[in-house]
Every structure is written in structure tokens, then in C-alpha cells.
Amino acid sequence: MDEMPGASSAPLDRRAELSEFLRTRRAKLKPEDVGLPDFGRHRRVPGLRREELAQLAGVSVAYYTRLEQGNGRNVSAEVLDSIARALRLTDAEHAHLTHLAKPKQLKKKPAARTQQVRGALCQLLDSLDGLPAYISGRRCDILAWNRMAAAVFGDFGELPPQDRNWARLVFLKPEYRDLYLDWDQKASDVVSYLRMDAGCHPDDSRLSALVGELSVKSEEFRRLWARHDVKEKNHGVKHLRHPLVGEVFLSYESFNLPDDCEQYLVTFHAEPDSPSADALRLLASWGTDATRAGSSARQA
Known part of the structure; x- marks a missing residue:
């Protein structure tokens, strides 16, 4: 595939992808979606706050903050499941979260391999x-x-x-x-x-x-x-x-x-x-x- 000026072929930053994915999913949820009170104009961020999401997932705010900053190195599958439930993720979104946070668990065939049809x-x-x-x-x-x-x-x-x-x-x-x-x-x-x-x-x-x-x-x-x-x-x-x-x-x-x-x-x-x-x-x-x-x- 020919590259064009301004188009990058550098690998995608997995930590940045994890951070942005969690942030955008959190922003999609409204407090009333998960049974939390909505203080209307006093809310400074769209969607749920980090501390609200952490409470729903049963983890500390510091732990969730590290994960949303892209540090998923030591996160367990059980914690990811809890966060996925709190965020109301679809099956595809849950799988994507796991790919980003724990890529070794879902290792696939090398990306460079040319795909052939039988x-x-x-x-x-x-x-x-x-x-x-x-x-x-x-x-x-x-x-x-x-x-x-x-x-x-x-x-x-x-x-x-x-x-x-x-x-x-x-x-x-x-x-x-x-x-x-x-x-x-x-x-x-x-x-x-x-x-x-x-x-x-x-x-x-x-x-x-x-x-x-x-x-x-x-x-x-x-x-x-x-x-x-x-x-x-x-x-x-x-x-x-x-x-x-x-x-x-x-x-x-x-x-x-x-x-x-x-x-x-x-x-x-x-x-x-x-x-x-x-x-x-x-x-x-x-x-x-x-x-x-x-x-x-x-x-x-």
C-alpha cells in the first residue's frame, strides 16, 4: 500500500487507544442511565465522572484513573468485566477493551500475514x-x-x-x-x-x-x-x-x-x-x- 504525505504508518499507541476508548464510553453515559442523581448545570464533564464510574465498577478512583490513563498492565479480567458492566458495553466493546488492556490474552495471527482465501x-x-x-x-x-x-x-x-x-x-x-x-x-x-x-x-x-x-x-x-x-x-x-x-x-x-x-x-x-x-x-x-x-x- 503506497503511503501519502501526512499519512503515518507508525503503530497505533495502545495506551492512548485504551485511554480514549474508556473516556469516550464514560462520556456517553448519563447519571440517570445508571441510577445516579443528575445535578444538571453543576456538572462540568459530559457523562459520568471518574469517581462515579469507579464506584459502579467497585474499584478505587485511583485504580480506575490509572486504567483510563492507559495503564492496563496489571488489570485483571474480573476488573475489566466489572468496568464493562458499569459502562454498559456491548460484547464487541467488551472484547475491544480486553484487546487494548490485555493484548497477550487474545493474541491472533501476525498482522503482516497475507490473507488467502481457500x-x-x-x-x-x-x-x-x-x-x-x-x-x-x-x-x-x-x-x-x-x-x-x-x-x-x-x-x-x-x-x-x-x-x-x-x-x-x-x-x-x-x-x-x-x-x-x-x-x-x-x-x-x-x-x-x-x-x-x-x-x-x-x-x-x-x-x-x-x-x-x-x-x-x-x-x-x-x-x-x-x-x-x-x-x-x-x-x-x-x-x-x-x-x-x-x-x-x-x-x-x-x-x-x-x-x-x-x-x-x-x-x-x-x-x-x-x-x-x-x-x-x-x-x-x-x-x-x-x-x-x-x-x-x-x-x-
Whole structure:
């Protein structure tokens, strides 16, 4: 991945990430959310005070303060669980907190390892006739896709390998702002996925370079990155405006692959007998007229 001026590939500062994550989660909670009195205008900080959070978690203020300052070296899993409960963290946020505070407990495969998609999975993509599907990996890279995915989301095969990445496409390619009628949600999701990756691999220089480049080029990315939100890939509905078939609603499901926990198979389908289902059938019938991606699944 080429770096651009002003984009840093230095490892992310795990202590700073831990500090900012805890601070932003604490700021999101209001006293009334956790049964504490709210003194209104007399409060000088947004959300809960450190001493209030410490009380809820059952730890000393000094202990919690050290943790929020990025010193998670000796924190126990039990204390992290208590803080996660006090902060009302989601499962994804709880995992992210653990990644940041105790990275050795959740050691994953080296970030520098090139992700490869098994041949059988490429065959599976091809067999999903009429259904868009792709495999995404670390850093929101698009690793493999079928013809229908290219017909719906654009021909990834025509892009340089480094541009086959959802963060680059969403924030740097205007046509994807037109494609996603729920672009704000898509952008937020992508940044949340990158944050999860950053917690697992703070030393990933390629991820750091990507974040640095997007921070330089996109004010919207900078704003979302500063929120420190995290999210696991899951399921939902995407509302698209396709240049050939118009508006479509596609439900998606994300499946974590068992032999590489950082790869996801993402499939899309339309409600039976709906205008969106008709649109997918139309794209499938057009074949190479809808995309020049070819019929076989490709790898990035």
C-alpha cells in the first residue's frame, strides 16, 4: 500500500487507544442511565465522572484513573468485566477493551500475514448463483467476490489491489456515496470494524497507513474515527440505488470463517417476490452486460 504525505504508518499507541476508548464510553453515559442523581448545570464533564464510574465498577478512583490513563498492565479480567458492566458495553466493546488492556490474552495471527482465501470458498462464491457474495478480511479488505457482487457493488477486479478495500471505497470514491442511500450507516460501520482491527493489531503498519491516509483525505472519516466506536460484522439490510436497476433493499448476513477468524463471508438476498428480487434477477440475466468481472470468483 503506497503511503501519502501526512499519512503515518507508525503503530497505533495502545495506551492512548485504551485511554480514549474508556473516556469516550464514560462520556456517553448519563447519571440517570445508571441510577445516579443528575445535578444538571453543576456538572462540568459530559457523562459520568471518574469517581462515579469507579464506584459502579467497585474499584478505587485511583485504580480506575490509572486504567483510563492507559495503564492496563496489571488489570485483571474480573476488573475489566466489572468496568464493562458499569459502562454498559456491548460484547464487541467488551472484547475491544480486553484487546487494548490485555493484548497477550487474545493474541491472533501476525498482522503482516497475507490473507488467502481457500479455493473451495471461491467455488462456494461461484455456486451462489444470483446472490451477491464476497469475502472480507482484515482492514476491511475485499479478498474474493462473485459475479453478482461485482454487478451490484462494482467491478472490484478493475480496481488496483490496494483499492479493493471498503474504507477506501466508501470514503474516497464518490460513486459509493451515490450507491448507498444509507451511506452514513455504512461509513459508521466501516470505521467501527477498523477500530476492532486496530485493537487486535495495534502494530499493523498497513492499517496505520490506511487510517493515516483516510484521516488526511476525509473529514468525515476523522470525525467517525475520533468517536472510538467498535462493532462486529453481523446482519442487517442495505438500501442501495443501483445505476442500472434503481433502488433495491438487500438483506445481508456475515459468517465468520472457522479457519481464519478475521475472514467473513458476506451474502446478500432480497425478499422473495419483491421489486428488489426482480432487480437481482434482472442483473443476473444481463450477465457480463451488468459487469465485466467474469463468472468466476476472484481474489484480491
